[in-house]
Amino acid sequence: MTNKLITLAQAVARYTWDGMTYAHGAAFPVGADSVVFGREMARQGRRGLNLISHCGSQQLNLLAALGAVRRVEVGFSGLEVYGFAKGLNRAVVSGQTIIEDYSNGAMALRFLGGALNWPFVPATVCLNNDQQWCSGDHPDEYPCARKIPEITDPFSGKKLGAFSVLRPQVAAIHVTMADMEGNAIMLGSEWSRFEMARAAGQVVLVAERIVDQGCMRQYPNLVRIISEVVEAIVYWPWAAWPQSVVGLYDSDEEHMLLMNDMLATAEGTAQYLERYVRAFQTRAEFQALIGPEKMDRLAATATAFLMDPYRRWILPDDQIAALEQEG
């Protein structure tokens, strides 16, 4: 069995670069996104990124606040009950980050089209309104005819639109559990991670738990991301923090607000970088930032029972650390 476990720092060094097209995001703006991967990209100083954020999350918020995002395609860009994404919005309003708006459904369909390698996806939404007419890439054309061009149904002669498809160079996908080959289980809404995993050129998993492959063989219908499309796996509990992960931990309200407030200014962002990005390298250092008391509280999620069937296959940290050394 191929062992694809590598460290977070290795994964970011190997699979990200300045100016790349990078996809991330998961079930909801405050949910199971690979946030820690974005922290490491920030630590390694990636710039000029083209993000495909589905949806927006603190990862997008952080990278945009740092001025590292040249362009982002997104459906929902905010943080839901935690308000607008202040770091992102600062970058958008200043013109530093180009934002290309679609609906959430359109983003899902565009991943589907990328996964199928279609040249375009039929569009029945985002039409006849400003998502069609306004293009961040072509701001001087209004209404823009190039972003979602018109096509004709060859059967009925009716008009509809066409979306361009999404084929990110790399996607960092958060999963609840993975085996060391890269077969992965997501609990909770899979959002568009199934399609994203097939649309991306390369997939890096960010896994909260590493399990023995016996788990996958008992529950193969749960394995929606397959080792066949996975390049590398990063083991990182609390990877979505301060966001939440179904079955594992709730959203950290305090840090959600603190982080968003700090990212609202350049000074705050610099401080955030010091305190919550440069301040850790290991999983233990990262967890110390969250704090054991808070971890206990957040882990007491009402969804914890969803993990019960799988606990017996979870590998211990020392075994995973040994596998990382190999990988």
Place this chain on the structure above:
Amino acid sequence: MTNKLITLAQAVARYTWDGMTYAHGAAFPVGADSVVFGREMARQGRRGLNLISHCGSQQLNLLAALGAVRRVEVGFSGLEVYGFAKGLNRAVVSGQTIIEDYSNGAMALRFLGGALNWPFVPATVCLNNDQQWCSGDHPDEYPCARKIPEITDPFSGKKLGAFSVLRPQVAAIHVTMADMEGNAIMLGSEWSRFEMARAAGQVVLVAERIVDQGCMRQYPNLVRIISEVVEAIVYWPWAAWPQSVVGLYDSDEEHMLLMNDMLATAEGTAQYLERYVRAFQTRAEFQALIGPEKMDRLAATATAFLMDPYRRWILPDDQIAALEQEG
């Protein structure tokens, strides 16, 4: 909680009619198809059916052998290691049944398009060959330009094709387990049942087991068919017989061959109708046709362990019978 359990005879009486467009099929030509539903359609004498068979199976074979199929759209129409579907092929060769050929991938995409209510689906397969050029609906046009017409990608100007979408009036979908509301779990390849369940106007489930809803709440990520789109549920163990169901029983080689051989002629088909369709009305009568010794043997499948996590939620037959009375 809504109880959607009804009897097989009720389901066929209520949800099928002469001349309808009816979809069925599952993971593989000898797999988890709702075969017993087709037997009951045969018993109730449905005629002039427009089938969407994905893939072909003994259900298609039987209905076509009876002369009940006006037209069928299909990818793979055979029975794999059991050979060609002799009943279907007899109907096709005689011109009684129009067959419209696509690839298996195309059928999946056309269900996807139907589920999305798109007017067409982009086609990159089934092009420049006889699946595009030959249309059962327009036999005098060769090469046919209407079946998979040409369209142009508005971004690159390149040519590709367009598939019509599939929106069957009713689909009878085989599932491993369902709760009484219609939330359902399929073990093994879901093939296109996920998309089919959303493309169909009405969905009737044919379930091997009825489980308490607690099962779905423990494993919500396995529930790929949702009660929201289900009209009715038929409880029928061995519903796919003589085909197989992952986790429950293997393919019945002897009956697969016997059935196919009998369907090869009109006389054999009439005999088959007597012996294996009209000969049962209840689940017990049906199981008597298979026989307890054979049932034991087939149920000793190497995949049986896949059912282990769910056994505790399986409802007993008497409780289900009571629910059927209500439904």
Place this chain on the structure above:
Amino acid sequence: MDCTRQEFMAIATGRELKDGELAIFGVGLSMLAGYFAKKNHAPNLRAFTEGGVFGSTPVGGLPWGIECTRLSANATSFTGALDALGFLVASGRCDVAIIGAAQIDKYGNVNTTGIWREPPWKAGRYAPPRVRLNGSGGANDIAVGAKRFIIMAAHDKKRFAERVDYISSPGYLSGGDARERAGFIGGGPSAIITTLGILRPHPVSKEFYLDAYFPFSSVEEIREHTGWDLKVSANVRVVPEPTEQELANLRAVDSTGSLRKK
């Protein structure tokens, strides 16, 4: 009755939903309004969110997101965005939906994307906004596809504009048959429920008029807080107060009291 304006709005919104309907709820308050309806008078409402969370009722208060842990503790199914927004909503299958709005115009067009000094339709150019909002999220899919949808918004003059800066989610576009000509499969907004009252679209012109006002408000107050010359129904009525049971059911869903604040 001791009930906040937000609670009144949520209850008035919930009353628009009927038992047995297939319904999708957007972010924040609209979710509370929707799940209130399911708890109160529509037990067979087939409710879901845009991440494909089915069969659930929020626990522990206002969900943090459209499919967060508070919504995921008692689901019967988790699928994904393609299923929820594509197969069930954009397809035209969904009966009813609830969405929010940052800015809204007299034809029920919704802006949740940004506020401009000079909006794109006026400038003929898409410059960065003065204030960036959240984007449409799934609301555009809902506005296009749902058989009908209900818009919830705090009622003030800045929000209720003659014309929105940016149409994120279409209502009736320029009114009349403009939506029909656009070919959208869904029927459009059936009501705007505000913190002051209820607006509904004229059957022909599709301009929203005042249909009813909350007991603590008035026609005058509402007209004053609306950015266009709001027409008033000849039969304008007072919205019935929430019953005790309605309020109890709402508060059972909103267990952290997010609607009781302010």
Place this chain on the structure above:
Amino acid sequence: MDCTRQEFMAIATGRELKDGELAIFGVGLSMLAGYFAKKNHAPNLRAFTEGGVFGSTPVGGLPWGIECTRLSANATSFTGALDALGFLVASGRCDVAIIGAAQIDKYGNVNTTGIWREPPWKAGRYAPPRVRLNGSGGANDIAVGAKRFIIMAAHDKKRFAERVDYISSPGYLSGGDARERAGFIGGGPSAIITTLGILRPHPVSKEFYLDAYFPFSSVEEIREHTGWDLKVSANVRVVPEPTEQELANLRAVDSTGSLRKK
């Protein structure tokens, strides 16, 4: 060596697969050839079938179907047709595939649909066939999308035709750059492995020529059993006999001995 022609063919086919490749196998014998390769020399072959069965090895003998219980006893993932045939194959992502053929022509076009008295291309009309076969199944998706694919067929004159009655799964169409002009993303058939030998396409004309023959066959026998004037490589060679280990590994996969029959 005590080995049937079918076994020889399966081993010769399996040898075409390399370790680490992403590979999809069609129905019947091609699956045995593919899983033989994984067992024998390509342990990291990432093999799947068109129903989205990943990570498995058949148990109990020749699978009854492309994803039956014999294939499903030890899978790491089950998805579906859209994933396997759409996302992984038609997209151009899959490295290699194996398919079967009922009829095949000199440009590697495959017919698995039907046999006509007068085929459609000749009649200018699509009449019912004289013999209905199985349809293309997933083989068309594979033939269009896989980077390369291998065709397995019993070698006889009726099957190896100048022109197939019906193209179910395209090879090089009319040869030369015809396939390229059709815009298919996959590279086309890289070999035809028969019960007598191995045919490969000419790099420019794309016409299949005889590259190698099995020890028990000969150039003459193969030309005689081919329905077109088969060209022969100047370096035509004999295919090495299966080793004992190869045969043992094949028989471990084909545990019911379906390839040993006849």
